[in-house]
Amino acid sequence: MRITVPGTAPTVLVREPGPRIAETVHGLIDQGAVVTVLTADASPTLLDLAARRLVVIDGDADPAAYDLVLRDPLSANDARTTTSPGGSVVLVGGGPGDLGLLTVAGLDALRGADVVVTDRLVPLGALDEAPEHAEVVHVGKIPRGAFTSQEAINHLIITHARAGKRVVRFKGGDSFVFGRGGEEWAACVEAGVPVQVIPGVSSAVAVPALAGIPVTHRSLTQGFVVVTGHVAPGDPRGTVDWEWLGRSGLTLVVLMGVAALPQIAAALVHGGMDPKTPAACIEDGGMPSMRSVTATVTTIADAADQAGIHPPAVTVIGDVVTALKESP
Template structure:
């Protein structure tokens, strides 16, 4: 048997009996995929890891809490043998042969009738890699090949053309706080497949350089507005390109629904009958403080954090924030788009009871190569911003968590 390569096949196990012998680390790694395949799983093992036990408690598997017994593999379609008892493994393998059940053995691959490939997933595709020569099996090499293929599909460096017409539409993609590595896998994949990308100023610019030459990249800040408001013009551009049958990505900084006006675009597309996918992004309100060494919550220091827009001053009639209530909170206050209004914000918070000595950190260009952190207090922040020439985009963190981590100079 070792002279011949394994024959690759995809098993459809939905509703079919699968038996797993052993509740240790091997079972813990393999069970999620079997559950996802819809298999009717019976686990036979006296003990199990906490994670495997949780699967049984959730009803995802049936757990027979005993050692293997002859007859356990009857009526099974597939078996995974992974006990710590070599004699039990050998006996179960022999039973699998008698019942013609495809059997994987974690302790002796050469005695198995099936091997588990290194698998990975990209949208709509499962990649499974097997070593063809049983005598030269190298699981780490196989996994490395799997990872390279899946990563290439996800980031667009390995492109397989679609031979069926793609449905046109728009994807609102949250690009994260700025570092191109912090976009989601799905966001990067949609970006790689786009015909048109309409990008915000605060989106991860480095990702645009990776796009193929045929992709039309439109700077949202430079769309001719004419008689339209800026957002209306962007909405119209999304609709126009989608109606031309193109795959459009609206690349936004952070998350589309965190001060990103994403819902306005979704509503406009819905009214125009354009299908839209929303891909969440990592919000700068959490990620940028983290990148600067600031936890927005910390045990014994802050049990809540509040994110507020600072694009209008507290005394502006357009402001919807309840600043007097915000001043009374004991947790962390994260202010976005508030650099030019921070003086008035600090003054209002102090006026409504916040201590002037409350620590403040401003993190400019967070997660990028240009990131810098400037520390102050509510009493000094307005002057510090002027003296240090802090410019947008910057995330402002107000609260005791600013002093929890190592000092910025450390």
């Protein structure tokens, strides 16, 4: 359900938030609204939105102080089920979170969906474009909070497809860049379910760009490397040669690496990286709450910590961080 808000940057108070409150909030902020949710019992999803500064939670908000007051229109999922012949799965990369960075093909897939299985870091406002009958299932992982296992997600999309539904698996960034899309593809193929992929704008390049950082720049670097920082250097589960990266001369883009930044920086410098190499950490790229800090590789972890940078965040390390002057 599409909500139209009046004016520029209106203040909106949402009452009676339901399990799909994230969709409501994203639909409002996509139109420039400043959103407050009236509740004394915030769900993990709502707490996550508040931690990312996308919404304010207020149990005593005065409705008279807001431009618009509304009841969460998605407080109940009244989606009707339908059956269509020839069920299938489409893995749609939703980009970094900005509705404008969702591809045309991805939007078309949403408009034809019977079921949308969605992560939390997609442009949730785009779900307004799904058919009225479409069922929306949230499976996004909240850091150190609720999550749906990958096995359960695989089972979910296959079950719906076998029931004849057109299933869109809506994922942040690009499905095949640390999105576990390959696992979902393999599960569909093994189950005999037709599957296709619609690439998305990867946060690995889009988020640095939105912060004014090109991952390559002539005369500075001849390439870039994208790695996950989910497993810190020295962890026996890790396979990244951090010390080699430290002397590679390539731009380093680290996804999911906020917690391990101190160990990552130490390994890079130990491998030969200049301690004065510029670095930036960008939180919530593409969202109204986006912010960043810039430092050196040896100080970026402290700078991010002092600024209160939290996931989702992208870290860029290399001379490209300071390559461009700020636009006038």
